[in-house]
Amino acid sequence: MTAAGETTGLSAQDLREIWPVLDAGERTQGFSLLEREEAVDFFQSLSAFSQAQIVEGLHGSERRLWLRSLAPDDAADLLQELDPELRTELLDELDPPTRHEVAALMAYAQDDAGGLMSPRYARIRSEQTADEAIRYLRRQARDQLETIYYAYVLDSTQRLLGVVSFRELFAAAPDRPVRELMSDSFIFAPDDMDQEEVARLLARHDLLALPVVDAAGRMKGIVTVDDIVDVVQEEATEDAHKAAGMQALDAPYLQTGMLEMVRKRAVWLTVLFLGQTLTASAMGHFEEEIASAVVLALFVPLIVSSGGNSGSQTTTLVIRAMALGEVQLRDWWRILRRELVSGLVLGAILATLGLLRIVAWQTFFGAYGDLGYLVAVTVAASLVGVVVVGTLCGAMLPFVLRLAGADPASASAPFVATLVDVSGVVIYFTLARLLLSGSLL
Amino acid sequence: MTAAGETTGLSAQDLREIWPVLDAGERTQGFSLLEREEAVDFFQSLSAFSQAQIVEGLHGSERRLWLRSLAPDDAADLLQELDPELRTELLDELDPPTRHEVAALMAYAQDDAGGLMSPRYARIRSEQTADEAIRYLRRQARDQLETIYYAYVLDSTQRLLGVVSFRELFAAAPDRPVRELMSDSFIFAPDDMDQEEVARLLARHDLLALPVVDAAGRMKGIVTVDDIVDVVQEEATEDAHKAAGMQALDAPYLQTGMLEMVRKRAVWLTVLFLGQTLTASAMGHFEEEIASAVVLALFVPLIVSSGGNSGSQTTTLVIRAMALGEVQLRDWWRILRRELVSGLVLGAILATLGLLRIVAWQTFFGAYGDLGYLVAVTVAASLVGVVVVGTLCGAMLPFVLRLAGADPASASAPFVATLVDVSGVVIYFTLARLLLSGSLL
Numbered sequence: 001m002t003a004a005g006e007t008t009g010l011s012a013q014d015l016r017e018i019w020p021v022l023d024a025g026e027r028t029q030g031f032s033l034l035e036r037e038e039a040v041d042f043f044q045s046l047s048a049f050s051q052a053q054i055v056e057g058l059h060g061s062e063r064r065l066w067l068r069s070l071a072p073d074d075a076a077d078l079l080q081e082l083d084p085e086l087r088t089e090l091l092d093e094l095d096p097p098t099r100h101e102v103a104a105l106m107a108y109a110q111d112d113a114g115g116l117m118s119p120r121y122a123r124i125r126s127e128q129t130a131d132e133a134i135r136y137l138r139r140q141a142r143d144q145l146e147t148i149y150y151a152y153v154l155d156s157t158q159r160l161l162g163v164v165s166f167r168e169l170f171a172a173a174p175d176r177p178v179r180e181l182m183s184d185s186f187i188f189a190p191d192d193m194d195q196e197e198v199a200r201l202l203a204r205h206d207l208l209a210l211p212v213v214d215a216a217g218r219m220k221g222i223v224t225v226d227d228i229v230d231v232v233q234e235e236a237t238e239d240a241h242k243a244a245g246m247q248a249l250d251a252p253y254l255q256t257g258m259l260e261m262v263r264k265r266a267v268w269l270t271v272l273f274l275g276q277t278l279t280a281s282a283m284g285h286f287e288e289e290i291a292s293a294v295v296l297a298l299f300v301p302l303i304v305s306s307g308g309n310s311g312s313q314t315t316t317l318v319i320r321a322m323a324l325g326e327v328q329l330r331d332w333w334r335i336l337r338r339e340l341v342s343g344l345v346l347g348a349i350l351a352t353l354g355l356l357r358i359v360a361w362q363t364f365f366g367a368y369g370d371l372g373y374l375v376a377v378t379v380a381a382s383l384v385g386v387v388v389v390g391t392l393c394g395a396m397l398p399f400v401l402r403l404a405g406a407d408p409a410s411a412s413a414p415f416v417a418t419l420v421d422v423s424g425v426v427i428y429f430t431l432a433r434l435l436l437s438g439s440l441l
Numbered sequence: 442m443t444a445a446g447e448t449t450g451l452s453a454q455d456l457r458e459i460w461p462v463l464d465a466g467e468r469t470q471g472f473s474l475l476e477r478e479e480a481v482d483f484f485q486s487l488s489a490f491s492q493a494q495i496v497e498g499l500h501g502s503e504r505r506l507w508l509r510s511l512a513p514d515d516a517a518d519l520l521q522e523l524d525p526e527l528r529t530e531l532l533d534e535l536d537p538p539t540r541h542e543v544a545a546l547m548a549y550a551q552d553d554a555g556g557l558m559s560p561r562y563a564r565i566r567s568e569q570t571a572d573e574a575i576r577y578l579r580r581q582a583r584d585q586l587e588t589i590y591y592a593y594v595l596d597s598t599q600r601l602l603g604v605v606s607f608r609e610l611f612a613a614a615p616d617r618p619v620r621e622l623m624s625d626s627f628i629f630a631p632d633d634m635d636q637e638e639v640a641r642l643l644a645r646h647d648l649l650a651l652p653v654v655d656a657a658g659r660m661k662g663i664v665t666v667d668d669i670v671d672v673v674q675e676e677a678t679e680d681a682h683k684a685a686g687m688q689a690l691d692a693p694y695l696q697t698g699m700l701e702m703v704r705k706r707a708v709w710l711t712v713l714f715l716g717q718t719l720t721a722s723a724m725g726h727f728e729e730e731i732a733s734a735v736v737l738a739l740f741v742p743l744i745v746s747s748g749g750n751s752g753s754q755t756t757t758l759v760i761r762a763m764a765l766g767e768v769q770l771r772d773w774w775r776i777l778r779r780e781l782v783s784g785l786v787l788g789a790i791l792a793t794l795g796l797l798r799i800v801a802w803q804t805f806f807g808a809y810g811d812l813g814y815l816v817a818v819t820v821a822a823s824l825v826g827v828v829v830v831g832t833l834c835g836a837m838l839p840f841v842l843r844l845a846g847a848d849p850a851s852a853s854a855p856f857v858a859t860l861v862d863v864s865g866v867v868i869y870f871t872l873a874r875l876l877l878s879g880s881l882l
Contacts, residue, residue, distance in 0.1 A: 236677035
């Protein structure tokens with residue numbers, strides 16, 4: 001299919017630019033127009049999702065060719081994007097050692113260390129000298145190693161004894177044994193460690209690769225930092241989607257089908273909507289107050305949204321700090337105190353603004369009837385209350401979710417806002433009843 | 442200060458766990474208690490912000506020692522966290538070649554390629570043979586190179602001619618000249634490229650390091666992928682903070698002073714609050730309608746928040762897709778069409794739910810007076826309108842901001858919600874006036 005040697009006028013750069021707006025068929029077609037050499041680079045640089053789209057559109061022999069061009073971890077990722085039937089078919093077409101590697105990788109959850117790792121790492125023996133080890137690595141380098149930056153020292157049962165950086169090996173006296181050069185207090189990831197945790201580990205220790213080890217201490221593969229950049233982006237996107245009150249999309253926005261997108265959004269919108277009907281019910285309880293002082297109704301959106309806004313600030317701060325490992329479960333009390341203070345200060349600021357605004361309109365336009373000044377005080381007091389409730393709810397919800405074993409990032413800003421809205425209505429009208437009883441009401 | 446050799450009982454692991462809750466003084470104190478060997482690793486793994494806190498708390502000779510233990514790019518980052526006075530003092534204490542390197546790095550904006558790069562990269566000449574190049578690199582490896590994974594081929598004027606991976610050099614026939622091995626169609630970053638763009642480039646091409654080149658084509662340094670993981674995390678945090686309607690914090694949440702945090706939050710809360718006073722004004726225009734049909738007021742929070750929620754979903758989807766490079770400015774029309782359809786479908790879903798809810802309450806409890814069924818229709822129609830307005834506003838705001846040269850991520854969910862709230866009120870009461878005139882009103 002790929003027109004090797006023939007000039008078609010379509011460059012990889014052109015294709016990359018229009019890529020996001022193409023559908024699966026157009027992508028395969030465009031890809032087939034690339035010159036062979038460009039196509040190889042281009043294919044490598046695609047996400048597993050895009051690679052799978054292309055492979056699905058190609059015919060038998062082309063299909064095999066492109067699948068085989070990938071490293072085993074990338075091939076496993078691609079296969080996991082396909083229908084089970086096509087997946088089995090393609091897996092069978094790999095050569096036996098690669099098939100074995102790929103199948104082993106697919107046994108791991110895609111977002112575990114095991115699902116991220118490559119089994120092609122550089123291995124040496126502790127009794128080799130630096131020079132022997134370098135020669136041994138030089139032979140391995142001819143195969144497809146993921147990185148030679150670190151060499152892993154294994155015993156005969158594949159247990160990981162130590163790690164030596166290639167640079168150390170390279171700079172050492174040629175006859176020093178590996179045993180003396182390797183570090184045996186290395187950082188490693190268990191094969192079932194979550195990818196977010198793996199990313200944190202790599203970033204914290206500024207490593208280029210991390211060995212993945214099973215429960216028996218046997219080396220299974222390495223996770224390299226370039227895979228982690230994708231993980232971090234992916235997790236940030238997932239968290240952003242959840243923070244906006246929807247399920248995270250699995251594919252790029254423009255590639256997600258309309259039905260899929262509406263479904264992922266409608267679930268949360270419905271939950272939030274049902275939550276908001278509680279606000280309507282809460283307001284129903286105060287219908288009499290509203291009837292005798294319609295002016296009260298005007299400030300309801302102002303009050304509930306101020307609570308929601310301050311709550312969503314807090315919940316985002318806490319979720320992000322948890323994602324970065326800055327905040328642990330045991331810090332809840334510290335956060336609660338901090339947010340109580342923040343809430344009081346922010347509430348006071350908004351209360352002052354609200355007071356000034358209503359008093360001004362009342363004084364100059366007589367906008368709010370006989371008891372405008374009392375209404376101003378009610379609104380201001382409610383603002384302090386609702387902002388404090390907002391910050392405290394926003395601060396605690398991620399902890400509650402984490403304690404319950406759920407993802408703290410599900411404490412989306414709109415979810416917090418909806419929780420706070422009901423309390424906002426109750427606070428506001430209760431205060432109104434107290435402050436205005438006998439006069440306006 | 443550091444009690445070398447003496448056992449204090451505090452391990453780096455212990456210190457790392459309590460780190461987030463310590464203040465600057467406690468951090469320096471805890472750090473001083475570590476054994477020397479652990480302290481070195483620990484210090485390396487800290488953020489520039491934490492390193493600066495420690496260095497500020499140490500005395501003269503210790504201070505110099507720790508600063509000198511860092512690679513030039515990390516030293517530059519640390520210095521940029523300090524007061525200008527202390528910065529100059531410490532810079533003067535570095536040895537002249539390092540001072541020169543660090544000062545050159547500090548001349549770049551911290552979030553440009555130039556501000557991220559390390560000047561310590563492996564360089565070879567095109568006329569060397571593979572074997573000569575490896576021997577030459579072996580000498581350089583004894584110094585502090587950032588990575589030997591790629592070797593950069595420079596001419597006598599420091600212009601970058603090509604890149605060869607160490608693995609290729611290593612696997613090649615020993616007498617092949619570098620010229621034949623190097624790739625001259627390499628990916629590079631101009632020194633003023635924004636760090637987000639650098640991150641995208643590295644991730645897209647799965648590179649471990651990227652050469653940074655000035656306008657004249659001269660090689661200035663390399664950016665390694667481990668620095669990029671930090672960049673991606675940092676940018677994700679910034680975007681999350683902005684999405685929640687606040688200015689991004691510069692330091693970890695628990696390390697940010699209360700005053701600073703309140704200030705960063707209060708600015709946006711105030712803007713949003715002032716926006717919400719428009720909602721109050723808008724409702725004021727419909728005071729008569731509310732007075733004659735209080736039941737209308739009950740559904741205001743439900744309607745405005747449904748618009749806000751769908752708008753914040755859309756704006757987050759678009760911002761994230763822009764951040765990942767999936768959506769360009771020219772895609773605005775495509776997005777608008779998509780979101781119009783989404784908005785109609787989502788609006789219809791919520792309208793159906795709202796209709797069912799009000800009709801049910803009306804039928805079983807007679808909750809909404811004589812004309813409950815007409816109110817139900819009004820609410821349902823308004824929900825469709827407000828959700829469509831919400832999705833369209835949410836979709837277009839990031840484009841408008843980007844066109845205006847601002848950061849699209851400033852189109853925070855609460856900002857969209859506030860914009861939509863005003864329109865929600867107007868849509869709802871205008872429809873109410875039309876549908877209910879002559880009967881309820």
